[in-house]
Amino acid sequence: MTRLALTFLLASSVAVSPLAAATANNADSQTIEYRKQWHSDVLTGYQNLATQGQALSSQAASYCQAPSPEGLEQTKQAWLEAFLAWQQVRFVDFGPVEQGNRAWQFQFWPDPKNLVARKASYLLKDEAPITPEKVSESGVAVQGFPMAEYLLYDQAFANGEEALPAGRSCKLLLAVTRHIADNGQSLANDWQGFQSNYLGSDQYTDTTIRSAMAGLEILEERRLATPMGLRGNGKRSVYSADAWRSEASLAAMGASVQGLKQSFLPAFSKLLTDRKQPDLAEQIAQQFDEVLANFPELDRPMAPLLADDNGYKLLQSLYIDITQLTSLVNDRAAVELGVVRGFNSSDGD
Amino acid sequence: MPELTRRSFIKSALTGSAAISLSGCTLLPRKAGNQSPQQYTGAIGLQDNRFAVSAIAPDGKMLWQSPVGSRCHSGCNRPNTAQVVFFERRPGWAFYVFNSESGDRLHRIEAAKGEHFVGHGVFSPDGRYLYAPVNRYEPGEGIIAVYDSHQHYRRVDTFELNGIGPHQITMHPDGQTLVVGLGGILTHPDYDRIKLNLPTMKPALLMMDRLSGDILARFQPSHHQLSTRHVDVAQDGTVYAAYQYQGPAHELPPLVARYRNGRYEEIDFGAATHRELGNYIASIVAHPENDLVAIASPIGGTALIFNSRSGKVIEKAAIPDCAGVEALAGGDFLVSSGRGKLVRMGKGKPAEEIASMPVQWDHHLV
Numbered sequence: 001m002t003r004l005a006l007t008f009l010l011a012s013s014v015a016v017s018p019l020a021a022a023t024a025n026n027a028d029s030q031t032i033e034y035r036k037q038w039h040s041d042v043l044t045g046y047q048n049l050a051t052q053g054q055a056l057s058s059q060a061a062s063y064c065q066a067p068s069p070e071g072l073e074q075t076k077q078a079w080l081e082a083f084l085a086w087q088q089v090r091f092v093d094f095g096p097v098e099q100g101n102r103a104w105q106f107q108f109w110p111d112p113k114n115l116v117a118r119k120a121s122y123l124l125k126d127e128a129p130i131t132p133e134k135v136s137e138s139g140v141a142v143q144g145f146p147m148a149e150y151l152l153y154d155q156a157f158a159n160g161e162e163a164l165p166a167g168r169s170c171k172l173l174l175a176v177t178r179h180i181a182d183n184g185q186s187l188a189n190d191w192q193g194f195q196s197n198y199l200g201s202d203q204y205t206d207t208t209i210r211s212a213m214a215g216l217e218i219l220e221e222r223r224l225a226t227p228m229g230l231r232g233n234g235k236r237s238v239y240s241a242d243a244w245r246s247e248a249s250l251a252a253m254g255a256s257v258q259g260l261k262q263s264f265l266p267a268f269s270k271l272l273t274d275r276k277q278p279d280l281a282e283q284i285a286q287q288f289d290e291v292l293a294n295f296p297e298l299d300r301p302m303a304p305l306l307a308d309d310n311g312y313k314l315l316q317s318l319y320i321d322i323t324q325l326t327s328l329v330n331d332r333a334a335v336e337l338g339v340v341r342g343f344n345s346s347d348g349d
Numbered sequence: 350m351p352e353l354t355r356r357s358f359i360k361s362a363l364t365g366s367a368a369i370s371l372s373g374c375t376l377l378p379r380k381a382g383n384q385s386p387q388q389y390t391g392a393i394g395l396q397d398n399r400f401a402v403s404a405i406a407p408d409g410k411m412l413w414q415s416p417v418g419s420r421c422h423s424g425c426n427r428p429n430t431a432q433v434v435f436f437e438r439r440p441g442w443a444f445y446v447f448n449s450e451s452g453d454r455l456h457r458i459e460a461a462k463g464e465h466f467v468g469h470g471v472f473s474p475d476g477r478y479l480y481a482p483v484n485r486y487e488p489g490e491g492i493i494a495v496y497d498s499h500q501h502y503r504r505v506d507t508f509e510l511n512g513i514g515p516h517q518i519t520m521h522p523d524g525q526t527l528v529v530g531l532g533g534i535l536t537h538p539d540y541d542r543i544k545l546n547l548p549t550m551k552p553a554l555l556m557m558d559r560l561s562g563d564i565l566a567r568f569q570p571s572h573h574q575l576s577t578r579h580v581d582v583a584q585d586g587t588v589y590a591a592y593q594y595q596g597p598a599h600e601l602p603p604l605v606a607r608y609r610n611g612r613y614e615e616i617d618f619g620a621a622t623h624r625e626l627g628n629y630i631a632s633i634v635a636h637p638e639n640d641l642v643a644i645a646s647p648i649g650g651t652a653l654i655f656n657s658r659s660g661k662v663i664e665k666a667a668i669p670d671c672a673g674v675e676a677l678a679g680g681d682f683l684v685s686s687g688r689g690k691l692v693r694m695g696k697g698k699p700a701e702e703i704a705s706m707p708v709q710w711d712h713h714l715v
Contacts, residue, residue, distance in 0.1 A: 202624075204599070344710075
């Protein structure tokens with residue numbers, strides 16, 4: 001064997017006659033109808049996120065200009081509404097939301113090392129001015145809802161010297177909420193621009209279904225079962241949930257299910273019905289309503305429910321409803337449609 | 350625990366026993382080549398988020414199953430010994446050395462401070478040195494860490510790669526050259542598996558001298574987001590690289606490259622096949638006995654065999670969650686899946702499921 005001594009070569013390409021290229025390029029005329037509907041339904045969700053993000057940013061600006069306890073409450077409310085708007089479209093894990101890790105920018109989670117608090121502390125103690133550029137270059141833990149949530153809700157922070165409306169904290173809140181608003185707007189715009197590729201590529205039908213399946217699995221396993229102590233070390237802990245600072249973990253789950261119902265289910269039901277599965281489509285629609293019937297009763301803090309056995313029963317009941325929904329979509333419908341998420345396919349390497 | 354739901358019941362029923370059903374034959378086919386032991390070792394997922402490394406014998410019996418702390422990915426047999434090494438997945442904080450006959454764990458070697466393994470490694474031909482791709486995550490630098498098995502796997506050397514995100518490593522048949530897939534993707538354990546540098550990736554296929562650590566060649570794919578993750582070398586020295594495309598799903602770039610006779614070329618299977626592969630290849634294996642190469646994609650649920658000279662696809666099979674590929678004695682391939690299936694594929698015959706087990710095979714069998 002001769003030893004190699006080459007460096008920095010760029011690839012050339014050899015084209016090989018494909019086996020089945022003829023069947024490929026024209027998009028499936030049947031599934032394009034589902035994608036039209038999904039595109040439109042997700043766009044509605046993204047536009048809502050853009051609107052709520054803008055409202056949050058404006059409210060934060062008003063508050064920091066003329067701080068007051070009422071203004072703080074209003075800012076928290078605006079944060080919650082924008083955060084719930086994000087929860088509704090959080091399941092979409094493909095397309096423009098992949099660009100620049102936007103999904104992570106909106107919500108860096110899980111955060112077992114409490115990077116959000118560490119980064120906040122670092123930025124607030126630093127001498128450098130807090131600017132939009134600073135936020136853009138500081139990584140995803142700084143750029144989204146959890147950072148704004150930390151500034152608005154964290155109890156230790158609220159009792160400290162840097163609590164809002166302190167100057168640097170307000171600057172950080174303004175820059176972060178601005179970043180959220182800008183991201184929401186560009187996401188909605190880019191989703192519109194993505195339309196022709198989305199409609200023109202048949203594989204996005206499976207991709208869309210898989211994204212809903214993944215969203216349900218994350219909801220069941222990581223957002224609910226784990227804080228309930230049903231996974232991992234078996235300990236109940238609200239800190240394994242998302243949005244524990246704002247006590248919105250459960251409300252966020254409700255919003256995610258509501259979002260799937262609004263932006264995913266309509267075209268999905270139609271697809272199942274067209275594939276001769278009208279009963280299954282009906283069962284899934286009913287199970288969405290079963291899950292949502294836990295709300296608004298469960299629009300409340302999770303920690304007290306974890307601490308109390310009667311309260312815990314409410315979580316168990318939600319868990320069972322969600323497992324049944326996940327089972328219908330991820331097991332039964334997936335098998336009928338031949339869409340699979342696997343041990344390897346969902347955890348790449 | 351709340352009441353068992355139907356779904357969790359099915360899950361536990363599927364993963365509860367360790368029985369193996371062999372469909373249609375009583376013996377698994379032999380592996381190609383006679384250096385490696387005649388058994389298949391792989392990382393597996395069990396129920397309740399538990400993980401193990403497991404070996405099965407050619408008669409389909411589970412030889413052993415050895416629990417590990419977190420999910421492992423791939424490994425390598427140590428030449429001339431009854432040892433097999435497995436690496437934890439990204440971020441891999443340790444690798445394990447097992448007795449490949451008994452499954453006894455001989456060592457658990459932790460990554461050095463500030464480093465983690467990425468799931469792969471390879472031994473020098475004499476079985477002494479273990480070469481493991483490693484991410485040094487604070488500076489975001491890829492290196493090859495060298496461990497000496499004669500000194501209880503002490504770390505004895507470090508080779509710089511001048512790049513980010515090394516993944517699979519293999520030994521060239523010349524016995525001197527390491528072949529490394531440099532994925533190009535920057536990750537950090539604090540940030541889960543977020544890809545931190547998609548716009549500025551610089552993936553490459555690297556050749557490295559295993560003694561000096563000198564980089565002998567660096568080939569870049571035709572697009573900077575073609576993450577060059579998996580590699581293999583045929584007996585004649587032809588090197589193969591398999592990509593995972595990080596761009597949008599509707600773009601369908603080439604996914605396999607070949608280096609031989611001084612040329613690095615990408616092989617285009619055509620849009621339809623690229624679509625079936627989901628822009629993602631988890632394994633590539635060149636058969637040591639013939640001129641066939643097999644690849645598997647869990648994202649696309651597709652495995653295929655192509656002719657290494659013409660680049661033409663000659664067999665293709667839909668196998669959900671397939672990822673691992675092994676070359677078999679006689680010229681066929683064995684494909685494993687996250688659903689516990691082992692499927693035999695070969696030229697001119699239909700793909701045949703030869704075993705189904707209640708385990709989830711991670712990407713690679715060794």
